[in-house]
Amino acid sequence: MFEVKIQHIDAEKRAIPVLKIQLHLKNPELYPIELLGYKINLRFAGVVVGSTSSYSSIRIDNHGSHYFNEDIQITPYIFEIIDQSRKNGDVHISGSLNCLYLNLSIDKANQTPQVFDRQFDSYKLSQLDWINLATKMGYTRYKIFEMIWPDIPQLDELNNIIRGLDEAQTLFYEGKNNEVVSKCRLVLEELMPIVTGKNSSNKIEMKKEMADIVDYGSFHKDGESSKSEKIEDLRQKIWRYHHIGPHCGYPVTRADAELSIMLCLSMVRYYSVQINKLNESTV
Secondary structure (H helix, E strand, C coil): CCEEEEEEEEEECCCCCEEEEEEEEECCCCCCEEEEEEEEEEEECCEEEEEEEEEEEEEECCCCEEEEEEEEECCHHHHHHHHHHHCCCCEEEEEEEEEEEEECCCCHHHCCCEEEEEEEEEEEECHHHHHHHHHHHCCCCCCCCCCCCCCCCCCHHHHHHHHHHHHHHHHHHCCCHHHHHHHHHHHHHHHHHHHEEECCCCCEEECHHHHHHHHCCCCCCCCCCCHHHHHHHHHHHHHHHHHHCCCCCCCCCHHHHHHHHHHHHHHHHHHHHHHHHHHHHCC
16 A cells, blocks of 8 residues: 655745645555545654645656655744753654545545545654754754854864864764764774873973963962972873773763763863963963
């Protein structure tokens, strides 16, 4: 009998944003049909998002096809419900197509319109696909990099680091948690020679000229670490945390990957601010 599946999904920003659904209907029968009317019902992540319907006169030849191109309004309320239901994962789309039709191999005057109701298979949007559609609709709260960047110092190494963070974000959207942590570890390793050096005891520490900027105006008790030493200790601990990615015995969850990106971003942003201050002081 008739076959139905989602062919393509796109989105558009309007006063009320829409998802643009293309649905493919195939007539495998030996006779042509005429669609007199139809109704499409859709569910995203189990949430009923709405329906679209129309009366029509559409001929579909035997073994022929028809494509329905429909716009489904996604209000902010519906968007939030879908997003809560997907629980930071993929979005599975399902629904049904109800049609009223005539068998054109039989004289129209001698038949009563027939009805078919078909459920169509689940169509999966990956998390990245969903984020892209949400952005097209104007729902942009899914930008991980919401922290305001300073002016990025003109260093090739820092440009590479920013590209690495962008790649980590894409991996995060694709659900590749281990790869996120591994990518962030590489970013931190690229950052290390920019901001650290070794002292006379061969101990890694923040570069002196940068430490002077960080420690300016601060005081600490005897025997207590300076602010720059505490920040360097934190950088090293964050770097060691990122060894959970490539090593066995540490399953990396989505929450781990999100923590990885935010820690890495915070470190890179902080040191970018310090580098800018240092550059200003030497002008």
